[in-house]
Amino acid sequence: MPEGRGEDLFEQRVEKAKRLRERGIDPYPPRYKPTHTAEAARALYTQHELAGDAHPSDIISIAGRIVALRPMGKAAFIGLLDGGDKLQVYLKKDELGDAYDLLKELDFGDFIGAKGKLFKTRTGEITLEAAEFTLLAKALRPLPEKWHGLQDVEKRLRQRYLDLISNEEARKIFVIRSKTVSAIRRFFEQRGYLEVETPVLVGVAAGASAKPFITHHNALDRDLYLRIALELSLKRLVVGGMNRVYEIGRVFRNEGLSFKHNPEYTLLESYEAYADYQDIMSMVEQMVESVALEVLGTTKVTHDGKEIDLKAPWKRLDLRQAIKDTSGVDFEDYPDGHELANKLREMKIEVDRGDSRGRLIDKLLSTYVEPTLIQPTFLVDYPLDMSPLAKKKQDNPRFVERFEGFAAGMELANAFTELNDPIDQMERLSEQERLSKLSADGETDRLDEDFVTALEHGMPPTGGLGMGIDRLVMLLTGQDTIREVILFPQLRGK
């Protein structure tokens, strides 16, 4: 072996694997069946201990990745990471004889299995004293540094497995994410909802205003889009008599990245016949409260140093009033888009040529109101201009029955009483198409004529909801960037 050449951390380990093979030891044996996980072993010991037995006689086996290695001559402690839990193994030459020498060929990162009895060390750590141990998989590359862990953001995200191995916080976040999604599923199931799956590849990217990704189907020789929303598919199902449906699915928006935007993200949408937006509003606050309790055991979370209480009921604010209070502008004083655009320019808000009135109101909202919404809040009753799929308010047709839910200064949910008048829907989507051709970026909702045809067959009064799962998880885990709650977020380059 070359004497201590640095590049050969890898080579050294390949050599070790080779030496093991020469000794008849397979560095990658096909299977190993531990009797216990690290967690179960710990529980087992605690159970015996409570019964007054500090030296249980059970012979058990565990397996895991070596994350600590403290050899002390003729004995050694090895810390194993198994799933999210750690358990220590104690190896003794007295006990193991020649097999003990195998220790020399072990490294941080290797997987081993060990079989023996549990005991507690003099410092109180539950430990498995190995009567035998087995190499399960040799690691050829070194793990990140044990004390500081892996800090390099790019490396953490591109090689997420390293992040998961060395940063416990990262593991916890994704456990919470998983539990959140299953708590949401239980919530809907209890309310008699059906979970469905609808197409990702669609002929028209409609249901929201966002730029789609375009792809091509070869056999059909036709461009298709990746969906930007679930809405129109799900409403077709309501037309078809599926009265309570939801989908948790990935949607794709061909737009910039930021701390709260990833080009593909997980959207929950639900539709309930014979519900209206008020019903949906109470459902949202109940859902978030119950999910938080189930997943975290509390409704209180911390975000950016501030405590946020997700407990229902949430505050309700009238949108128009909230914008007026924070910006001083009553957008109803500016019924014409051009006048409102001029007003915004006066206020030093950047305005693009072709911004619709709805778009301008949205700018007021996100500039003045959104940052102030730290505690969970519903903004209620949106102007018609920014909501082409929502039903008009009966007492004021310039507004629609729509709300959005906010917390930590972020939009979390968007919901409305669904527009089910096909003639009105056709007009409003046609108007969007017209605006789309005027606007600089083409980001308006698109007309999906087939969807309107579905409405023409009759859709019952329906309340619908959209909620960003990633952002909900950010809130629940106190993370301030979306990348920390997505296992493999989109990065620049490569």
Place this chain on the structure above:
RNA sequence: GGGCCGGUAGCUCAGCGGUAGAGCACUUGACUUUUAAUCAAGGUGUCGAGGGUCCGACUCCCUCCCGGCUCACCA
């Protein structure tokens, strides 16, 4: 895309005109209850890439690549 900050050993970082550093990891040895084990000894390297200035560049200048933060668009 614009502005600001950064890229040095496997990892975490220092050095910022005078010939490359620390801790951890690694290698060798000692050590039979350790906890970031300890003790002794040893080698870590295209200092992101290319060009320039200079007697001399990791250090200064230019270009490019990669990343972070931020602004703009979007949920």
